[in-house]
Amino acid sequence: MRKRSRRTRGVLAVVAAAVLGVAGCDAVGGDSAAPSESAKPSPKPTPLWDRSPGSVAAVGDSITRGFDACDVLSDCPEASWATGASPEVDSLAVRLLGRSGAARRSWNYAVTGARMADLPGQMAQAVRREPQLVTVMVGANDACRSTPSAMTPVSAFRADFEDSLRSLRKALPKAQVFVASVPNLKRLWSEGRTSPMGKQVWKLGICPSMLGDADALDPAATLRRETVQKRVEDYNKVLKEVCAEDERCRYDGGAVYDYRFGTAQLSRWDYFHPSVNGQARLAEIAYRTVTAKKP
Numbered sequence: 001m002r003k004r005s006r007r008t009r010g011v012l013a014v015v016a017a018a019v020l021g022v023a024g025c026d027a028v029g030g031d032s033a034a035p036s037e038s039a040k041p042s043p044k045p046t047p048l049w050d051r052s053p054g055s056v057a058a059v060g061d062s063i064t065r066g067f068d069a070c071d072v073l074s075d076c077p078e079a080s081w082a083t084g085a086s087p088e089v090d091s092l093a094v095r096l097l098g099r100s101g102a103a104r105r106s107w108n109y110a111v112t113g114a115r116m117a118d119l120p121g122q123m124a125q126a127v128r129r130e131p132q133l134v135t136v137m138v139g140a141n142d143a144c145r146s147t148p149s150a151m152t153p154v155s156a157f158r159a160d161f162e163d164s165l166r167s168l169r170k171a172l173p174k175a176q177v178f179v180a181s182v183p184n185l186k187r188l189w190s191e192g193r194t195s196p197m198g199k200q201v202w203k204l205g206i207c208p209s210m211l212g213d214a215d216a217l218d219p220a221a222t223l224r225r226e227t228v229q230k231r232v233e234d235y236n237k238v239l240k241e242v243c244a245e246d247e248r249c250r251y252d253g254g255a256v257y258d259y260r261f262g263t264a265q266l267s268r269w270d271y272f273h274p275s276v277n278g279q280a281r282l283a284e285i286a287y288r289t290v291t292a293k294k295p
Contacts, residue, residue, distance in 0.1 A: 054105065056133045068277055088280060116139060194210070199271075
């Protein structure tokens with residue numbers, strides 16, 4: 001019996017030592033210092049949004065082409081808020097890449113008169129350059145039709161925007177997108193109608209659904225403008241919602257729509273499109289959104 005007890009106590013001692021040894025591999029008890037290996041800081045995750053992208057491609061309509069910013073009824077891409085080289089504008093591309101960098105690594109595929117239905121084609125052109133950032137400003141021409149009934153349906157506007165982002169994401173999974181809101185067209189009418197010259201140019205066919213019969217204030221004209229304005233607001237809701245579904249997309253939060261363009265920010269030829277000064281204000285809004293720590 002004594003020999004068996006001694007053997008039993010020996011076995012228990014060995015088991016206890018083994019258990020304590022295993023526990024000591026994973027835990028630090030009392031006031032003991034943790035092993036130096038466990039004190040190493042975890043690496044910071046790479047942020048999804050790069051606030052200093054290395055290249056920029058722009059898609060959209062006449063605003064991004066700088067239409068009527070420099071000469072009457074003509075494009076002026078050097079004054080574009082997105083990619084222009086004009087020192088007076090200090091475009092988004094110049095602010096991000098520097099003047100020489102913008103000249104080599106920014107591209108403008110916007111087309112005057114373009115609507116959302118044209119965006120998939122423009123996006124297909126842009127992806128060939130493999131830009132790190134794509135800017136989107138489109139929608140004004142979808143509302144600026146001959147009559148309110150001819151405006152692009154909201155459902156079609158959404159479908160084409162979603163298609164554009166899908167094609168971009170398929171080709172360039174990590175490309176970033178900045179989306180500008182559609183400007184407040186009623187605000188532009190209110191400001192521009194103070195110019196006799198501007199109203200004459202409007203008669204050539206610039207945004208007739210909003211600007212037609214510029215001085216008319218009767219119930220029918222008021223309803224027409226309110227209908228167009230409501231459609232612009234619906235378009236901006238689509239831009240916000242679709243962009244929010246893409247983790248590498250930033251919407252301007254309605255900043256362009258909310259901006260109160262005055263006569264100094266409007267073209268002196270048509271009092272509707274942004275002037276060089278107005279283009280500079282758009283560049284500021286875009287740069288602020290793209291470089292913000294959080295959207």
